[in-house]
Amino acid sequence: MAAVSRFYITTPIYYINAEPHLGHAYTTMVADAVARAHRLLGDDVFFLTGTDEHGQKVERAAQKAGLSPEAFADHIARKFHDLLPALNISNDDFIRTTEPRHHAAAQELWRQVRDRGFIYKDKYEGWYCTVDEIFVPETQLVAGRCGICGNPVERIAEESYFFRLSRFEQPLLDHYRAHPDFVTPAGRRNEVLTFLEGGLEDLSISRTSFTWGIPVPDDPAHVMYVWFDALTNYMTAAGYGVSQPAAAARFARYWPADVHLIGKEIVRQHAIYWPAFLLAAGLPLPRQIVSHGWWLMEGAKMSKSKGNVVRPHEYVDRFGLDAVRYFVFREMVFGQDASFGDEAILTRYNSDLANDLGNLVSRTTTMAHRYCDGVVPSADRELLARPPERELSSAVGALVVKVKAAVASFQSSTALRDIWEVIGATNRYIVTREPWQLAKSPDRRAELDAALYAAADALRVIAELIRPFMPATGERTLRMLGVEPEAASWTSLRPGTLEPGTTLGELAALFPRIEHTVEELRAMAADTNDVSPAPGSQGASTSVSSAAASAGAAGSATTGTVAATTAAADRISIDDFMKVELRVARVLSAEPVPKSSKLLKLQVDTGADQRTIVAGIAESYEPAALVGRTIVVVTNLKPAKLMGVESNGMVLAASPEGGKALLLSFDVAPVPGTRVR
Secondary structure: OOOOOEEEEEEEEEEOOOOOOHHHHHHHHHHHHHHHHHHHOOOEEEEEEEEEOOOHHHHHHHHHHOOOHHHHHHHHHHHHHHHHHHOOOOOOEEEEOOOHHHHHHHHHHHHHHHHOOOEEEEEEEEEEEOOOOEEEOHHHOEOOEOOOOOOEOEEEEEEEEEEOHHHHHHHHHHHHHHOOOOEEOHHHHHHHHHHHHOOOOOEEOEEOOOOOOOEEOOEEEEEEOHHHHHHOHHHHOOOOOOOOHHHHHHHHHHOOOOEEEEEHHHHHHHHHHHHHHHHHHOOOOOOOEEEEOOEEEOOEEOOOOOOOOOOHHHHHHHHOHHHHHHHHHHHOOOOOOEEOOHHHHHHHHHHHHHHHHHHHHHHHHHHHHHHHOOEOOOOOHHHHOOHHHHHHHHHHHHHHHHHHHHHHOOOHHHHHHHHHHHHHHHHHHHHHHOHHHHOOOHHHHHHHHHHHHHHHHHHHHHHHHHOOOOHHHHHHHHHHOOOOOOOOHHHHOOOOOOOOOOEOOOOOOOOOOOOOOHHHHHHHHHHOOOOOOOOOOOOOOOOEEEOEOOOOOOOOOOOOOOOOOOOHHHOOOHHHHHOOOEEEEEEEEEEEOOOOOOOEEEEEEOOOOEEEEEEOOOOOOOHHHHOOOEEEEEOOOOOEEEOOEEEOOEEEEEOOOOOOOEEOOOOOOOOOOOEOO
16 A cells, blocks of 8 residues: 655744735645645645744734733734634644743754854944844845835844855855745745845844843843744644654654745745755755745735725625635636726626536536436436537536646636636536436437436536535535545546435525625615625515516516505406416526617527517626526516517516616525526
């Protein structure tokens, strides 16, 4: 039996001068997805995150808050720690640099570097950036400010210990040339190489002007430079600096780290200072330093000082955790900057999650329950060898390979793009095979079973592949298919292995559509102090009305709210109501009606036939977004011509007063032809 590979991944430890925002959450979620993928591949994973709690900036923030540094650190670190379960993060350890184990590790590293002759005492005078906690050479100032963050610098003069960083210019260049993937993406590597080739100066690594830090061994008047302290955390959690045999074995097992995942603003500290410290101590270097871009809000990097930060919990409350995870993974091309916007996340939610994935899960599991007594059907191998089935299976098999490769290169956006292409292909396969039509002919039972098996098998692989990115969604989908999620399922993942006869689980709606505009969502959040209806729920002031252009509708939607009471003379009997045939239908195609700004021509499948309906919903929906959607239609209206197109039915929608028409939707979409009562 082959030995289990180990995989050690870290996030940066987050500086506690401010509360966590999306920038912090994103890094942690990316590390979480990569860690989960490696577990699914059967690796022994160690995933670390935590908080960086020392330094002058923290000391000043504590003073401003009227707290001791210890109390301030406890308060903010708890917020970072509590964010992890809220984001469903699967970390194995949470390190705080104020912990005794970390004090011991940082002091041990100092002693090793000192005893090997790379630390000396001298006087330091120069510019210091409190925001980035770095010393800034005169040549790197920009208009008298820090060249990295743009904030003012301070002139300091004090006795200091120095690290002989200049000794490691050539060793670092040699390492970069021997390991071209040591820093990625390539743009960051080139930045570091340019800095290295410009020459390195020795680095001040202690301070005496404040006390909130780890004391220097044998000279407690000095505290360690925050980066010497903080970077050591990656070894602390792995067991470094502890004499017990178990800790030593742990360190031997997990060090060096496979990946330090960081934001691009701290590449220099990780790609120059940290490997130099390790080389000085005679310790192995991490295998890779991977940096991502910034989340931008209104064109600027999210920053508490700018007041343009996104609090993750607010969006989790509104859209659900897996929707937020999906959005940040899909929206940011790794290594590049990305913009966060309410409109973008709402569009992704309704289009990608509700329409694409939600529709596929609903139609596949619902039809298996309806037509196959709730079990995965057996499929004739000859029918599965037909071109449409073979093409779908090949696409699914190729997808497994693509996603594994994308995860290895941190290209989450690419992985999800490829997954959604196969989701689209599976939805199109179902439309092509029309299981609801096959179910009407007993002599085509084998074709029905083959179609439903092919769709369910593809969905099973899709569900497995989204598990790192949307863990709850992937596992819920698997359980709806009757498959219990396994710890290392990717080791044997391939199409065609869903077991026939498997009993399906209970159905559940994954992503009900949100039938609100961004402005409405913002207003709801403001009105309810961030406590709002579940996604897809309707407000009490919304009435159901016709959005169809059909006989009796005069081509436009009725607007207005339901009156508080209805006159008895205006009420109808149940017999009158039952005369109206309301049926579930699926949109097969949609296109604008020429010379009309309000009308769309829909081709729908009603379960009994395919027909054309003209609907006045063009102001609310793009035609492409309607294809594959499940709607409610009146099927027994007399035909009517509108703008020269014959309409055979009416589409139902809700029309908030003064708002646009909103189509009716389902938690779990029934098959076309289902009666609505």
